[in-house]
Amino acid sequence: ETGVTQSPTHLIKTRGQQVTLRCSSQSGHNTVSWYQQALGQGPQFIFQYYREEENGRGNFPPRFSGLQFPNYSSELNVNALELDDSALYLCASSFDNSPLHFGNGTRLTVT
Amino acid sequence: AQSVTQPDIHITVSEGASLELRCNYSYGATPYLFWYVQSPGQGLQLLLKYFSGDTLVQGIKGFEAEFKRSQSSFNLRKPSVHWSDAAEYFCAVGAFGSGTYKYIFGTGTRLKVLA
Numbered sequence: 001e002t003g004v005t006q007s008p009t010h011l012i013k014t015r016g017q018q019v020t021l022r023c024s025s026q027s028g029h030n031t032v033s034w035y036q037q038a039l040g041q042g043p044q045f046i047f048q049y050y051r052e053e054e055n056g057r058g059n060f061p062p063r064f065s066g067l068q069f070p071n072y073s074s075e076l077n078v079n080a081l082e083l084d085d086s087a088l089y090l091c092a093s094s095f096d097n098s099p100l101h102f103g104n105g106t107r108l109t110v111t
Numbered sequence: 112a113q114s115v116t117q118p119d120i121h122i123t124v125s126e127g128a129s130l131e132l133r134c135n136y137s138y139g140a141t142p143y144l145f146w147y148v149q150s151p152g153q154g155l156q157l158l159l160k161y162f163s164g165d166t167l168v169q170g171i172k173g174f175e176a177e178f179k180r181s182q183s184s185f186n187l188r189k190p191s192v193h194w195s196d197a198a199e200y201f202c203a204v205g206a207f208g209s210g211t212y213k214y215i216f217g218t219g220t221r222l223k224v225l226a
Contacts (some may be wrong), residue, residue, distance in 0.1 A: 005153070007214050033213070042115075043155070056211020070169030090154055097205070097212050099145060102154035 002027050004103035018079045021106045023091030025072040030095055030099045031075040034066060037088040049074060068107050073083070078108075086110045112207045113138050116188050117217035125225045132187040132220050134202030141142030144185040145214065146176055150198045158200075161185065172196070197224045 005024045013019050025032050031050045032071035035043035049068035063079040073082070078085055086109050092100035116135045124130055136142055143162050147155035159170025166178040176187045185202060197223045203214040 006154075035214075035216075037200040038198060040218075042203075042218045043214070045213040045215070048213065049212050056213060058213065092155075098158050099160050100155075100214060101157070102147075104152070 004091055004101050006089075006103035006106050008106060009045050009104070010107045010109075012111065013081050015081055015082050015083060015110055018077065019081060019108060021076040021078075021091075022025045022087050023074045023076070023093075023103060025091075025093035026075065026101050028095060029101070030072055030102065031093065031097075032068055033094070033100060034074070035090040035092065035093045036060070037090055038084075039087070043090055046076070052055070068080075070077035081110045082108050113204065113208070113215050115202050115204050115215050117220050119220045121221050121223065123172065123223040123225060125216075126194050127191050128179070130140035130187075130189045130196070130222070132185065132194045132200050132202075133224070134185045134217060135183050136185065137183065138204050138206060140207075141183075144178060145203045145205065146170065146174070146185075146187050147201045147216075148172075148198050149219075154224055155201065158187070166216075184201070190226055192222075194224045194226060197222055198204045204224065 006020045034046040034049040045094040047057040051067045065077045067075045088105040089107045092102045114137045145160045146158040151157050161178045199219045201219045207222045
């Protein structure tokens with residue numbers, strides 16, 4: 001069984017730019033969630049997608065947006081990057097509300 | 112408010128010693144509880160979960176956790192720590208709200224193992 005894969009592994013962007021992070025869900029999973037993990041912190045829920053629709057969002061502004069595709073892969077888009085957006089972005093997939101399976105994350109650095 | 116507290120930021124134990132990592136949660140209903148482990152530069156790996164039933168749950172790598180409703184705790188234990196257990200450990204509660212199901216994580220406990 002293929003696990004959750006994320007790309008790229010590392011990314012450096014400049015403040016004000018836009019970024020797209022990608023995630024391939026684990027085989028058989030229909031739900032994808034994105035989390036932001038700042039240095040020294042636990043992961044914070046950004047949003048969740050189920051059947052290509054956003055069905056829940058954490059305390060993140062609208063410049064954080066996402067997509068889920070028919071094959072259950074997903075993208076996280078962040079516009080107008082700010083320095084505080086520097087973090088590890090984790091994608092997690094699950095089947096309905098089964099336990100989350102996480103990818104290894106994308107380390108985003110905003111300068 | 113829903114929250115998870117891990118009181119210990121860092122813990123150091125000797126290899127072969129026993130380990131207990133503390134986790135306290137605040138949640139209005141019966142919680143779904145999880146422990147994840149994160150090695151440097153890696154994602155989170157599920158160690159164990161509690162949904163219902165037996166309050167002592169067994170996980171991978173020899174870990175176990177005990178759910179105590181009266182203390183709102185879900186502490187992680189291992190009888191004999193191995194050097195490879197050095198990592199960061201996160202406790203999480205699965206929370207329903209606003210039509211979605213999300214995990215609320217604690218801030219983590221970093222485990223150091225002395226040879």
